[in-house]
Amino acid sequence: MPKAETHHWEFKARFRRHAFGWKSQPAITRIKEAVAEIKKVARKEPVLWAEGAVAFLERVSPALEHVDSSSGAIGTAVGNAIAALVPIIAHAPADAKTREAWLERLFEAHQADQIPYIERLADHWGELCASKEVASMWADKLVGITRMALSPDKSLRGHFHGTAACLSALYRAERFDELIDLLQVDALWPYKQWAVRAMAASGRKAEALRYAESCRSSWASDYEIDSVCEEILRASGLIDEAYARYGVRTNPGGTYLATFRAVAKKYPHKAAGEILADLVKTTPGDEGKWFAAAKDAGLYDEALALASRTPCDPKTLTRAARDYAQRQPAFAMGAGLLALHWLVQGYGYEITSADVWEAYRSTLAAAERYGSLAEVKDRVRKLVAAAGAGEHFVTQVLGRELAL
Helix, strand or coil: CCCCCCCCCHHHHHCCCCCCCCCHHHHHHHHHHHHHHHHCCCCCCHHHHHHHHHHHHHHHHHHCCCCCCCCCHHHHHHHHHHHHHHHHHHHCCCCHHHHHHHHHHHHHHHHHCCCCCCHHHHHHHHHHHCCHHHHHHHHHHHHHHHHHHCCCCCCCCCCCCCHHHHHHHHHHCCCHHHHHHHCCCCCCHHHHHHHHHHHHHCCCHHHHHHHHHHCCCCCCCHHHHHHHHHHHHHHCCCHHHHHHHHHCCCCCCCCHHHHHHHHHHHCCCCCHHHHHHHHHHCCCCCHHHHHHHHHHCCCHHHHHHHHHHCCCCHHHHHHHHHHCCCCCHHHHHHHHHHHHHHHHCCCCCCCCHHHHHHHHHHHHHHHHHHCCHHHHHHHHHHHHHCCCCCCCHHHHHHCCCCCC
16 A cells, blocks of 8 residues: 555645635536545555545645635535545544544644635544544543633633534543533534434433424524434434424425435335325425426326426426326326416426427327327317417417417
């Protein structure tokens, strides 16, 4: 195995202080490349792998200081990198001297973090310590200043960048009573969550849930509180209770379909229809946006019912009409008719005549497959003819075809 100090990491040259300008996308690309480079040495050289991870985390924040972070994209990219690299460092079979050097370097980088980009690294400190013994030593280093930082005495109280690291280390060291006692003060949820976790880990699960619920405020994230509570219930085997109380609120995806898939994956014993119905209730007025999730679950009748209640993207409906014409012609026909319905109503983003023709042709193809071409064509004619004042685009496109 090449020695860590002699191995050539390509990302090091790219992550110099102020290496990036204000545009976030080049920096995001380089972050992904760096993580990929580190992972290349994973299987055969885990210690070198971890050394690369530490080196990257030391350099990333200074390199990004000039990048525009207003969109949140660069922060997300760094967060994803931290999530990928922390287990690499934690699980590396390093000797005590090497691990202590890594921790000192990371703590110094965390202290110097200006924006900050690697602030959440402290939440993983106990995991990075890799053992109860090392975690306990770090807790001893930090607990005195942490106690002052959390003190109700305003002359002592203040910000200490190592507070979260101390709490995480105490938790990893299983010094639960000390951790709970330390947080018997007015503190924010990111700190209070460690008391909740400590209560649960020491067998006081009901108390942990009550305490977590009592932490709700305008300064606390309901999502984070829900996630911790769900985790406690699931770890206790109370899966149905976890789902009923928190399941549909703690698994958001980038789309309605992604959210449905996330919940269904976490709770595979739940019927797809039940999950869908529960999710739909969380977004009153947006029922149509769950069409793709229902379709993906094979709930075709439910999908059409949802898309008929509130607007659904006509292009999404048209794709369903086209893609399902052979295997589910009745569903495809219904989706196509709904696509035309919402087009007539003026919905859809950057709709062109090509989109209208695609909806029309896909609907007729499904109707022909289903054996009701004449009936459906007549329905389309009446639908388009009934277009309200000011909504004549579809009529202009299809009028000659439909003899209107």
